[in-house]
Amino acid sequence: MGARGEAGFQSVDGLVARLLKNKKGVQDGGRVGRLRAAWPTVVGRAIADHTVPGYLSHAVLTLFVDEAAWLTELNYQRPVLVERINQWAGGGWLQDVRLVQRTLPPAETPDLRPAPPTVDAATRDRARTAAATIADHELRDLIARTLAAAGRV
Numbered sequence: 001m002g003a004r005g006e007a008g009f010q011s012v013d014g015l016v017a018r019l020l021k022n023k024k025g026v027q028d029g030g031r032v033g034r035l036r037a038a039w040p041t042v043v044g045r046a047i048a049d050h051t052v053p054g055y056l057s058h059a060v061l062t063l064f065v066d067e068a069a070w071l072t073e074l075n076y077q078r079p080v081l082v083e084r085i086n087q088w089a090g091g092g093w094l095q096d097v098r099l100v101q102r103t104l105p106p107a108e109t110p111d112l113r114p115a116p117p118t119v120d121a122a123t124r125d126r127a128r129t130a131a132a133t134i135a136d137h138e139l140r141d142l143i144a145r146t147l148a149a150a151g152r153v
Contacts (some may be wrong), residue, residue: 031089032056042083042088047074059095061085063104071101119148123152126153 032053040048050070054062063081074081078097087151108129119127127148134140147153 006014018135020058032061035061035085035088038088047081050104054100056094060095060098061094061096062100064104065099066102068106069098074099117149121133123151123153124148129153 030053032055035042035053038050041046043051047070050066051074052064054064063074065074074097078099081097082094085097086092105114124144127144130147130153131140132145134143
């Protein structure tokens, strides 16, 4: 089958062939993803708070920077950044860093809420029995779950 079908869509075998041909791009994308995850460890918290690795093209990593002052400072530190990243990657993966000023996405914050308590079946049944006289089913379920979680039955 040809690379393009009649409607202009590419066939599956054509897509697979292109992906296999561009195996290095897929590997580099995976490496950039791993670099993002390890970023604070690779460059330190201060730099990581103001930067995000973007994408890799021809051994040049585009690095997004949130402020002009940091962009200027990191421009002087480009050789050090390349060295740190290559050290982390285990080889001469990177030749240069391209700095681009851009608003960064908000940092992910961990969910600090405690996990709900584990309630055994007997406690859950006692809580349902205690709340059984409540007419509103949503309120009844809420009170039963609260009693069971608090161990008040």
